[in-house]
Amino acid sequence: xxxxxxxxxxxxxxxxxxxxxxxxAFAVASTLILGYRADLSKxxxxxxxxxxxxxxxxxxxxxVGIIYILLNWLLVYFDKNALLKLFKLLLICTLIWYYSxxxxxxxxxxxxxxxxxxxxxxxxxxxxxxxxxxxAFTAFCLLIYNPFLIWDVGxxxxxxxxxxxxxxxxxxxxxxxIKNKWLDKLWSAIALSLAAQIATLPLSVYYxxxxxxxxxxxNLFILFPITLLMYAGISILLLKVYFLAPAFEWxxxxxxxxxxxxxxxxxxxxxxxxxxxxxxxxxxxxxMILTIGLAYNRxxxxxxxxxxxxxxxxxxxxxxxxxxxxxxxxxxxxxxxFAAAFIYGRESIxxxxxxxxxxxxxxxxxxxxxxxxxxxxxxVKWQDDxxxxxxxxxDKQIIFNNYSLLLMxxxxxxxxxxxxxxxDMVWLHNNPRQTIDNIEKEIDFSMLxxxxxxxxxxxxxFQEQLATMKIDHHILKKNNSYLVDLKHKTNE
Numbered sequence: 001x002x003x004x005x006x007x008x009x010x011x012x013x014x015x016x017x018x019x020x021x022x023x024x025a026f027a028v029a030s031t032l033i034l035g036y037r038a039d040l041s042k043x044x045x046x047x048x049x050x051x052x053x054x055x056x057x058x059x060x061x062x063x064v065g066i067i068y069i070l071l072n073w074l075l076v077y078f079d080k081n082a083l084l085k086l087f088k089l090l091l092i093c094t095l096i097w098y099y100s101x102x103x104x105x106x107x108x109x110x111x112x113x114x115x116x117x118x119x120x121x122x123x124x125x126x127x128x129x130x131x132x133x134x135x136a137f138t139a140f141c142l143l144i145y146n147p148f149l150i151w152d153v154g155x156x157x158x159x160x161x162x163x164x165x166x167x168x169x170x171x172x173x174x175x176x177x178i179k180n181k182w183l184d185k186l187w188s189a190i191a192l193s194l195a196a197q198i199a200t201l202p203l204s205v206y207y208x209x210x211x212x213x214x215x216x217x218x219n220l221f222i223l224f225p226i227t228l229l230m231y232a233g234i235s236i237l238l239l240k241v242y243f244l245a246p247a248f249e250w251x252x253x254x255x256x257x258x259x260x261x262x263x264x265x266x267x268x269x270x271x272x273x274x275x276x277x278x279x280x281x282x283x284x285x286x287x288m289i290l291t292i293g294l295a296y297n298r299x300x301x302x303x304x305x306x307x308x309x310x311x312x313x314x315x316x317x318x319x320x321x322x323x324x325x326x327x328x329x330x331x332x333x334x335x336x337x338f339a340a341a342f343i344y345g346r347e348s349i350x351x352x353x354x355x356x357x358x359x360x361x362x363x364x365x366x367x368x369x370x371x372x373x374x375x376x377x378x379x380v381k382w383q384d385d386x387x388x389x390x391x392x393x394x395d396k397q398i399i400f401n402n403y404s405l406l407l408m409x410x411x412x413x414x415x416x417x418x419x420x421x422x423x424d425m426v427w428l429h430n431n432p433r434q435t436i437d438n439i440e441k442e443i444d445f446s447m448l449x450x451x452x453x454x455x456x457x458x459x460x461x462f463q464e465q466l467a468t469m470k471i472d473h474h475i476l477k478k479n480n481s482y483l484v485d486l487k488h489k490t491n492e
Contacts, residue, residue: 005101009034012102012237019236019245025252031057032226033233035103042359044256049208050263052197052215055161056226064112066230067099068092089124093117107142107155111162114138131166135159153207157200164199165192171295186220193219202283209370211270218262225255272370275316282312323373327401327486330372331449332365333476338382338429338451339365342400344390347376349400351393353453355379368481382409382429397423401486406443408432417442425449425484431458436465447491448473449482 013030020026027039040057048054071092078088093116100113115138122129139159142149149155172191178184193216205211212218232248235241262268275283286308293301324345332339337360339352348369354361356379369377380386385394390401396412398405406423413433422444428434430453439448448471450462459475466473474482483492 001101002104005104009036009102009104015237019242020249020252022249022253024256025249028057028252028256029229029233029248032063032229033237035106035109042362043260047256047260047263050210050212050269051218051259052212053218053222053259056222063103063230064096064099064109064116066227067234068096068116070231070234071095086124089120093120107149107152108158110142110145111138111155111158114141115162135162135166153203156203157207160199160203161196164195164197168195168198168291189220189223190216198287202280202287205273205283206275206277206280209271209273209367211273212268213270214262214265214268218259221258221262222255225251229255272373274371274373279312279315282308282315286312320373325487326372328372329400329403329484329486330368331451331474331476331482332368333479333481334360334364334452335477336452338453338476340427341365341369341374341377342391342398343369343372343374344401346374347378348374349378349380349386349388349391351380351382351398353382382407403484403486406445408434408439420444427451428462429453431455436462436469436471440469440471446472447484450475450477452477 012034013036016026016029016033020029023039024041024044027041028044030036031040037057045054045057048057075088075091078084096113096116100109103109115134118134118137119129121127142155169191172194173188175191176187178187197215201211229248229251232244232251236244236248286305289301289308290305292298293305326343326345328341328343330341330343332341337352337354337358339350339354339361342349342351350365350369352361352365354365356377378386378388380393386392387394392399396407396409398407403425404423405425405427406421407427407429409429409432416438420442424445425447426439426443426445426449428448428450436448439445448466450459450473454462454477459477463475476482485491
């Protein structure tokens, strides 16, 4: 069934590829309508993420809801008698589940498909519905289907967002009574955005480490274009109205440019927010207790919420003070590149072949440094020398806070070291033609690091030699990163 879905989806993607000339527009169209994310550029993803509209690129409940509204409108003439009405119900449910299949049965789409099916059935058989019961029943069904979905980020955020819409939105909407029809609709849309953002705030910060300041503006901006794009994109595929493709492409480009403009506004986002699980719990408790206090006008709850917020702020301040005292070396495990960060307080010297705008740096190195609250990164190449406070790199040697490393590369090929120099660590790089036995005889060291610049055959050779020797070592390729904590004299 999944194979069939992937084949059919690829056919639809190929249609978009033929009709849409702009690569970014094609990538957004494929992602928005079909959940095909392979061609999304880093710049586009960043724009949607920084503006708090990344949900628009994840096929979710909004997409299924828009399809339901379209189908319900197109099939309105089937409401004339009970038999046709039943056929309409079955047809809508079938098409919604078929669309869910095409998009790969993501948790958010499954959640929406089940909820809509229950809602349609209850409406058909004239049964009263309770939104909380429907939400709980949907979660129950999905967890029977796959219990491990409880740890899926999409599952968690999807259900929290819907809970926010059910619980928070009516309360926020009642803040203001607006008589003007269009201003009232605008306020309703703002209330929806606020409700979803409040409910998902703790987990969004925990998982994505950022908060979009202009999320209300960006969500209002995409509200109408996204709806039009969904209708136009589905019509192009289902009704073969290919003449809509140029307008469809222009609207995507316009939406992308608008979001990029918002993302580049001053103070558009608070980034590098790192909280641990205890801080996540404190933030969640603060929002829950504050909500109860405001809803029922209970002073005790409000005071408790403020106390929890104070504790949260104290823990965050403690993390910053702790970060100012850290002295660590982090060797990153990368597929082809190499990187080692020498961290002193909130500064870092990065010895690497990566550039600061490389994808590998953004995805593997930068998040780790941000988590350690590093603010300044000084990039040093393998061949470069550098002397700074607490750090010296010269003649293939690094001394960092009295911790010494020998950088052994191809320049050591067939060379013999005399007087048995002493180092805390030997770093093997770029296939040096040396045996582990010779290294042990010629150098007094405690730890051996082998990075990913070494070819697989070199790694196999080193592993064979190390298997019969009692030498502390760590091979970075296809293994965990390696941390040396100089403040506490620990390795991990």
